[in-house]
Amino acid sequence: MDSRTWHCPTCGDDRDFVQPPCVDGHTADGGECPEWACADCGTALVLGDLVVVAAVPLRHAA
Ligand SMILES: [Zn+2]
Ligand SMILES: [Zn+2]
Numbered sequence: 001m002d003s004r005t006w007h008c009p010t011c012g013d014d015r016d017f018v019q020p021p022c023v024d025g026h027t028a029d030g031g032e033c034p035e036w037a038c039a040d041c042g043t044a045l046v047l048g049d050l051v052v053v054a055a056v057p058l059r060h061a062a
Helices: none
Strands: 005-007 013-018 035-038 043-045 051-055
Touching: 005 035
Parallel strands: none
Antiparallel strands: 005 013, 013 035, 035 043, 043 051
16 A cells, blocks of 8 residues: 655654545546545545644544
8 A cells, every 4th residue: 555654743743644545536537535544543634735634543442
């Protein structure tokens, strides 16, 4: 899986970011999905503006 390293504002450190399966149709026309998620905490970033759009924990604590 492709991954890139950016500073994660939630982790407060550099983290690997991965692209989750696009569910918004960004790749439907052959484009590239701009969404990346921190592999550690799940914070989602959108390329271009590189703004934090959501902080959704990947872990589902019981
Ligand atoms: Zn997408
Ligand atoms: Zn993070």
